[in-house]
Amino acid sequence: MSIVAIGGAGATTPLHAMSGASGAGASPRQKMSNLFDSIDTWGSGTIDQAQFNQAFQTRNPPAVFRNAGAQSIWSSLDPNGTGSVDRNSFLTTMTSLMASLRAEAPSGAGSSGASTIGTSVAALQSIGANPAPGSLLNLSA
Numbered sequence: 001m002s003i004v005a006i007g008g009a010g011a012t013t014p015l016h017a018m019s020g021a022s023g024a025g026a027s028p029r030q031k032m033s034n035l036f037d038s039i040d041t042w043g044s045g046t047i048d049q050a051q052f053n054q055a056f057q058t059r060n061p062p063a064v065f066r067n068a069g070a071q072s073i074w075s076s077l078d079p080n081g082t083g084s085v086d087r088n089s090f091l092t093t094m095t096s097l098m099a100s101l102r103a104e105a106p107s108g109a110g111s112s113g114a115s116t117i118g119t120s121v122a123a124l125q126s127i128g129a130n131p132a133p134g135s136l137l138n139l140s141a
Helices: 014-019 028-039 049-058 063-068 070-077 087-104 113-127
Strands: 046-048 084-086
Touching: 028 049, 028 087, 046 049, 049 070, 063 070, 063 087, 070 087, 084 087
Parallel strands: none
Antiparallel strands: 046 084
């Protein structure tokens, strides 16, 4: 995983880019773009595993990323083992991975209200559109 931050006036700091706290109004893809830029210190348009690992260790990744681990995330970024990841692949994979990991995060373990709501909605949808009257209530308590 490459985490990049772009320097300059009004830019997101590397710490915020990694923690997901950067650019409150920024889209997840923009946050990942900022992260990639902060990791790609040479400006080559690609990052390698060493750069990714360094960023993972020196920045504060969200809990869902820390729980997954740097090696697991890198494997998702570089499934063919080429040793490097370009910007577009990074953005696509990280945005998808972020959503997936957050959706899988256990309740109460730093999960956001959005993922809790999403889980609740999914559970309600699995009940069906027309449940039998009283089937959603436990009146024996």
